[in-house]
Amino acid sequence: MHKRILPAVALAAVATLGLAACAGGSAPAEGGGTDGEGKELSVWIMKGTNPDATAFYDAVAEAFEEETGATVKIEEVQWADAHDRFVTAIAGGTTPDIAETGTTWTAEFADAGALVELDEYVDAEKGLRDDLVEGLEVAGTYDEGLYGMPWYAGxxxxxxxxxxxxxxxxxxxxxxxxxxxxxxxxxxxxxxxxxxxxxxxxxxxxxxxxxxxxxxxxxxxxxxxxxxxxxxxxxxxxxxxxxxxxxxxxxxxxxxxxxxxxxxxxxxxxxxxxxxxxxxxxxxxxxxxxxxxxxxxxxxxxxxxxxxxxxVLGGSHLSIFNSTENADLAWEFVKLMTTGEFAEQWAADTGYFPGVQSAMEEALASTDPLVAPFAEQMVEGGASxxxxxxxxxxxxxxxxxxxxxxxxxxxxxxxxxxxxxxxxxxxxxxxx
CATH class of the missing domain: 3.40.190.10 (Periplasmic binding protein-like II)
Structure with missing residues (x-):
């Protein structure tokens, strides 16, 4: 039978979340690396009920260029139109290098063979695998392969x-x-x-x-x-x-x-x-x-x-599409967005819960009357x-x-x- 309720145990509650399992895709593309001088990545981020995140994207893009020499072009796509746009882009081979994929979509796009497997990248980062919010990791995993890097939950x-x-x-x-x-x-x-x-x-x-x-x-x-x-x-x-x-x-x-x-x-x-x-x-x-x-x-x-x-405890991954010619470089951008100071800043700026545990504990312990009820809802009444x-x-x-x-x-x-x-x-x- 389909289990929809999460156990009410703080981080463990999120850890057992089964939002949507991802299906197969291709292996990481060769080339690119972290030397991005003269290169540009295209990124689709969803837009709908989120606060204005322009300043955040500008800060991430600036940090990424300083680190790799590459630039990014971030395009906001309305949630209401995004699914059809993704399907069309996958069919036509016009997908971006990186995109935010809702947890119920990661499975579909990976099943279409459109996503790069991320396990090599995650496992190469010391301690990152154990730091992922496991429920979002499960949501991005299919047949023992990770196709969506946990970004945030709401x-x-x-x-x-x-x-x-x-x-x-x-x-x-x-x-x-x-x-x-x-x-x-x-x-x-x-x-x-x-x-x-x-x-x-x-x-x-x-x-x-x-x-x-x-x-x-x-x-x-x-x-x-x-x-x-x-x-x-x-x-x-x-x-x-x-x-x-x-x-x-x-x-x-x-x-x-x-x-x-x-x-x-x-x-x-x-x-x-x-x-x-x-x-x-x-x-x-x-x-x-x-x-x-x-x-x-x-x-x-x-x-x-x-x-x-x-x-519904939903959320998003950042996924790399296998049409990219710069998979390694794309991973560096995904890592920058989803870990460390930028993961913490995104949570603070938006009210979402982060995709890595190291950035999540403060949010779950909040006494803010506009944060605490959502945390309680998440850990005691999150569902898939x-x-x-x-x-x-x-x-x-x-x-x-x-x-x-x-x-x-x-x-x-x-x-x-x-x-x-x-x-x-x-x-x-x-x-x-």
Whole structure:
């Protein structure tokens, strides 16, 4: 059966994470080395809900040029468009030298034979293998080969307007009933705000409610995957989530097509009281709207009757594509980005959790009210999507998003929508 919950033991919790296993690729390319004089590497980094990282990239690029003589061209690619762009680039042989690959994508791209195996590089660095956050290492490994260097991990929890909660005498919700009670109070007192929007094009916002009700996304029996989005428990969680909009009016019709970026923008504009968002989001919210400074709160996602509902512990690797002519040089850039001072700086700047343990302990021990709940969510309620390269096909088809949008728009009831989605997901997960 598919195991999705991580043991609640700090670093050991992350160590057992199975986000997505990577599949085969090619051996490291020859040539390049660390003498990069006159050479330039192309790098794709994802962009979406992250804070502005221009200064960070500039600092890394400057340090890399000083160290190797080579320059880098960093291009930010929107998460929403990235998967199709990667697939097209792989097919056409136009991939960059290096790219950020989400943990659920590393498997797919390695399976396509597009990635360089990194074990030689990692093992040549003293102590690095033992320093990797093992869960992210597992996520980048297939058939005993590492194809994604752990970069960072993040998790979604509840972010809310602490000033509004204080004004109305509300506390952070600890059960689903608390969410409804707080939402009703906000709706009555501040009708101009959306109490808890339900974005229809935001897949990872859905699964905590499935898991929080005791359901599963999919389970594995032998070699066969079966989606359980249509189980009684999963349906209860999905019904609660969509009823935030359909029955309680905490959302809007426009949110039916929202991505996470749209949700964040609405929150930034002061139009949202509660939302699910990532550990990396508080900094970007304040960055976009300084008036929000001191007005934000964070809380774990509650289970149906309390406790912590699991939330997808996602993250990213840096991968080297086998189209590169400078694999050794590319590794030097990957190492610079993911270890040492730059790993620590990235975590501090963004709110993500680093991919190496030596940079992670401080974040996990934080008492910052906008960091600690995410750390608690990660170690006690981190969860994984189905561990298979085929999950990329589910994401590409937007099976879960289409299900939610059908319910929000009234095209299907929960029973019908979940049954259809489960059938489609099961088919996609078992494709050969």
């Amino acid at each position: 998790v979604r929890s509840i972010i809310y307007r602490a000033d509004v909660f204080e004004e109305l005498g509300l506390e952070a919700p600890k059960t689903w009933d608390d969410i409804i009670a707080a939402g009703e109070a906000i709706k009555a007192a501040k009708p101009e705000m959306l109490a808890f929007p339900v974005p229809g094009d935001a897949e990872f916002q859905v699964y905590p409610w499935v898991w929080g009700a005791g359901g599963e996304v999919a389970t594995l029996d032998g070699d066969t995957w079966t989606s359980e989005l249509d189980s009684e428990e999963s349906q209860a969680g999905i019904e609660f989530y969509t009823d935030l909009a359909v029955e309680h009016g905490f959302s809007s019709a426009g949110a039916t097509t929202w991505k996470e970026t749209d949700l964040r923008d609405a929150f930034t504009q002061g139009n949202v009281a509660m939302m699910l968002s990532g550990s990396w989001t508080p900094k970007s919210l304040v960055e976009a709207n300084p008036d929000l400074e001191g007005k934000l709160g964070a809380a774990v996602i509650p289970g149906q009757d309390g406790g912590i509902a699991p939330s 999507v189905p561990v298979t390269p085929n999950f990329g096909a589910v994401q590409a088809k937007k099976t879960t998003n289409a299900m939610i949008q059908a319910i929000l728009s009234g095209q299907k009831d929960v029973a019908t929508a979940t049954k259809d989605a489960a059938a489609e997901m099961t088919e996609l997960l078992n494709q050969k």
